Amino acid sequence: MTTSQQQEILNLRELNLTPKQIARKLGIKVSEVNEVLQNQAQQTALNRLAKGELDPIYQCLANDFLVRLIHTIPRENHTNNPLATIDPVENSDDIDVGLGLVIIAREARYNRISFCSYLLDVWCLGVKDTIPPRTVDRIDFKRVVEQLFDMFPGKPQEVTLEVAQGIIFSACEYSESLGFQPHKDFEQSRSHIGEWDGIIRIKCGRNGKPCYVGGPHDDSQQIIETLRQTMGEGNFDFIQDI
Numbered sequence: 001m002t003t004s005q006q007q008e009i010l011n012l013r014e015l016n017l018t019p020k021q022i023a024r025k026l027g028i029k030v031s032e033v034n035e036v037l038q039n040q041a042q043q044t045a046l047n048r049l050a051k052g053e054l055d056p057i058y059q060c061l062a063n064d065f066l067v068r069l070i071h072t073i074p075r076e077n078h079t080n081n082p083l084a085t086i087d088p089v090e091n092s093d094d095i096d097v098g099l100g101l102v103i104i105a106r107e108a109r110y111n112r113i114s115f116c117s118y119l120l121d122v123w124c125l126g127v128k129d130t131i132p133p134r135t136v137d138r139i140d141f142k143r144v145v146e147q148l149f150d151m152f153p154g155k156p157q158e159v160t161l162e163v164a165q166g167i168i169f170s171a172c173e174y175s176e177s178l179g180f181q182p183h184k185d186f187e188q189s190r191s192h193i194g195e196w197d198g199i200i201r202i203k204c205g206r207n208g209k210p211c212y213v214g215g216p217h218d219d220s221q222q223i224i225e226t227l228r229q230t231m232g233e234g235n236f237d238f239i240q241d242i
Helices: 003-014 019-026 030-051 138-151 161-177 220-231
Strands: 057-062 099-109 112-121 126-137 211-213 237-239
Touching: 003 019, 003 030, 019 030, 057 161, 099 138, 099 161, 112 138, 112 161, 126 138, 126 161, 211 220
Parallel strands: 211 237
Antiparallel strands: 057 099, 099 112, 112 126
16 A cells, blocks of 8 residues: 555544545555554554653543532633533532542553543542553443443543543542552552643532541551541541441
8 A cells, every 4th residue: 555545544534534434435445444544543652652641532431429529610611611510519418428430541542442440539538449551442441431330320421631630639639638548559540640730629528527438348447547646536527337
């Protein structure tokens, strides 16, 4: 295949034509189109890696509870940002455990998605669990999303990267102020998030103070002792395993 043909394939792809449409238009095989697109995607990924750049965002998702905690949205984004119409949670008496989930997915290469997930305890412990970068195809990614969000009521909401960053790092800041560090695997999934500008944040804690909900795999005694040291007796709540 000539260089001009390869460039024509890339130009048509930029017009959002599918590989099958491109092949039909140019009178070539779909497999030839896919090969050119895959090579281009791999080269683009290598160039980004050489420059230290992250792959472009494919999708960011969060459960409804976390999205409703957002209380700072840049003024310039109000018009086009659907989150501007979401009512924040003023008190969380109706929420059971303060848990939420964020998934950040990036376009790793042609038809492949690299994603990380972040299980957040926004009442106390911050990043409670995380899945380090994992690469799957688009079909498997959809299946993973359904499985991970199955434990939460309602459908996950698609959010911007800035919103996802704000949710995760707000929870990190809050938990660290209480004396808790993120899950040990967060070191591997931290770079996947990108740099946070600190503008968008969520409201952490429960009714103005930390609330620890005991989990089956937690060292509850140590966690409560840490809260006593950082907050003082009576300045935090504790809910037994539920």
